[in-house]
Amino acid sequence: MKQQVKSIQTVISESPNKLLFAIMNWSEIVGKNNAEITIPIRLKQKILEIAVPNNIVLATVSKFSRLIIDRMNAKTGGENVLRLKFSIVPSLFNKTKKIEKKRVVQKASDFPEEEIIQKKLELMQKFGFDEETAENAANIEFFITKNKKSNKPEI
Numbered sequence: 001m002k003q004q005v006k007s008i009q010t011v012i013s014e015s016p017n018k019l020l021f022a023i024m025n026w027s028e029i030v031g032k033n034n035a036e037i038t039i040p041i042r043l044k045q046k047i048l049e050i051a052v053p054n055n056i057v058l059a060t061v062s063k064f065s066r067l068i069i070d071r072m073n074a075k076t077g078g079e080n081v082l083r084l085k086f087s088i089v090p091s092l093f094n095k096t097k098k099i100e101k102k103r104v105v106q107k108a109s110d111f112p113e114e115e116i117i118q119k120k121l122e123l124m125q126k127f128g129f130d131e132e133t134a135e136n137a138a139n140i141e142f143f144i145t146k147n148k149k150s151n152k153p154e155i
Helices: 002-011 015-024 026-030 055-062 065-076 097-107 113-127 131-149
Strands: 039-044 047-052 083-088
Touching: 015 026, 015 039, 015 065, 026 065, 047 055, 047 065, 055 065, 055 083, 065 083, 113 131
Parallel strands: 047 083
Antiparallel strands: 039 047
């Protein structure tokens, strides 16, 4: 085991390899949720640069700088990181997750299009909904109606 640790330390002794090691083990270093909103992008002169999507994440994550440094050094076996530098780089983070989920729900609809359009118009007139809200409400109504008819439990 000690030989494996020494060989790992030899492999990661150079900065590019330490950065690669950080990238590969990032979720263990910062935690799964934080790994989705932070990305290690550069390690130079013992300064680890971390990309974040916005000021809010920067303010929150920077509070845990000491913990990140300690975990990184523990993983790499030595004082390889002395400080962190944060850069706001929103383009590195996926903004389309919500849009993709919404599109999947709309495509998954297996209700007759004419009935949805008719229900949508009815809801727009009755409640003053915009077109998108009315369509979503119509789909929900059809979904509930279909599940009640087939005795399936509602979600």
